[in-house]
Amino acid sequence: MSELMSALRIEQPGKTALVDIPVPHPARGEVLLRIDRVGYCGSDLSTFRGGNPLVSYPRIPGHELAGVVIDVADGVPATIARGTAATVIPYTACGTCASCRRGRTNACERNQTLGVQRDGGMTAYLAVPWQKLRFAPLSQRELALVEPLSVGFHAVARGRVTAGDTVLVFGCGMIGLGAIAAAGLEIGARVIALDVAAAKLPLAQSAGARHTIDASRENVAARVRELTDGHGPDVVIEAVGAAATYRQAVELGAFTGRVVYIGYGKEPVAYETRLFVQKELDILGSRNATDADFDAVIAMLKRGTYPTAATITRTVSLSEAGAALADWSANPGAVTKIHVALNGIA
Numbered sequence: 520m521s522e523l524m525s526a527l528r529i530e531q532p533g534k535t536a537l538v539d540i541p542v543p544h545p546a547r548g549e550v551l552l553r554i555d556r557v558g559y560c561g562s563d564l565s566t567f568r569g570g571n572p573l574v575s576y577p578r579i580p581g582h583e584l585a586g587v588v589i590d591v592a593d594g595v596p597a598t599i600a601r602g603t604a605a606t607v608i609p610y611t612a613c614g615t616c617a618s619c620r621r622g623r624t625n626a627c628e629r630n631q632t633l634g635v636q637r638d639g640g641m642t643a644y645l646a647v648p649w650q651k652l653r654f655a656p657l658s659q660r661e662l663a664l665v666e667p668l669s670v671g672f673h674a675v676a677r678g679r680v681t682a683g684d685t686v687l688v689f690g691c692g693m694i695g696l697g698a699i700a701a702a703g704l705e706i707g708a709r710v711i712a713l714d715v716a717a718a719k720l721p722l723a724q725s726a727g728a729r730h731t732i733d734a735s736r737e738n739v740a741a742r743v744r745e746l747t748d749g750h751g752p753d754v755v756i757e758a759v760g761a762a763a764t765y766r767q768a769v770e771l772g773a774f775t776g777r778v779v780y781i782g783y784g785k786e787p788v789a790y791e792t793r794l795f796v797q798k799e800l801d802i803l804g805s806r807n808a809t810d811a812d813f814d815a816v817i818a819m820l821k822r823g824t825y826p827t828a829a830t831i832t833r834t835v836s837l838s839e840a841g842a843a844l845a846d847w848s849a850n851p852g853a854v855t856k857i858h859v860a861l862n863g864i865a
Contacts, residue, residue, distance in 0.1 A: 671697020
């Protein structure tokens with residue numbers, strides 16, 4: 520194996536480059552993965568645009584990963600064999616902060632996600648602790664969808680969604696689709712999905728939404744009232760991160776309902792706080808995903824109920840990855856998921 524490998528790096532906002540960097544050597548307790556497929560995340564787009572406050576430059580993106588174990592260091596269980604396909608849980612946990620002490624390591628105060636606070640997996644090879652691997656007899660494109668879907672699954676878990684609930688999901692991007700699938704396909708709740716990009720709504724239906732709302736054309740509040748007999752949804756999941764949808768989530772939610780926020784607000788949000796108290800709402804944040812969320816997504820993908828092929832808008836090579844990111848930035852509404860295939864994997 521050559522001592523250098525290719526990687527895509529975001530040099531500064533709006534600029535990417537293919538660079539050669541050293542091939543990592545797995546330390547004790549680590550495995551070396553050959554990275555076959557990487558999904559672009561919304562955080563990667565934000566980094567490219569210069570809007571991600573958690574990122575310093577230059578940064579190698581990529582935390583939606585699928586690969587194959589090619590080397591195993593000392594301290595790795597013998598059950599982890601070379602040639603095994605895997606995805607990666609890309610978060611870290613310090614073990615000492617308040618979240619970690621409560622067992623909620625997904626919200627670790629000092630978390631460093633691959634491709635965000637530290638360099639990611641848009642590379643030929645990546646060394647990771649064996650505990651961060653999840654194995655499954657899935658295709659590489661399915662394995663690369665596990666992480667983003669799991670973030671939506673976690674939001675549904677935070678919202679304590681049941682089969683009897685009506686769930687409103689703001690945003691039919693990748694994270695919203697995970698919430699729709701978890702609530703609709705897995706739990707059997709009645710899901711209403713809305714987006715300003717009408718082209719994304721058919722996919723939301725395939726992922727488990729019973730009703731859709733084109734927010735660019737319809738009166739959202741009136742349509743939600745109509746679909747819920749005037750009561751509002753039991754659970755609202757906000758996967759957009761806009762001030763307007765942050766407010767709407769509280770305004771539209773049912774009395775004694777739950778509101779779950781995944782998207783980071785891009786600006787301070789002014790609320791009618793009377794609704795918090797009057798409705799006795801549960802206002803919840805949702806960050807990253809747990810091991811259990813990863814396992815739940817893998818189980819769903821094994822059953823084949825999720826529309827994997829329709830989710831992937833475009834697949835490009837590593838040499839095309841920088842241009843694909845720029846194209847996405849220029850026309851974000853046209854993209855659900857871009858995958859970068861490395862090593863000639865289709």
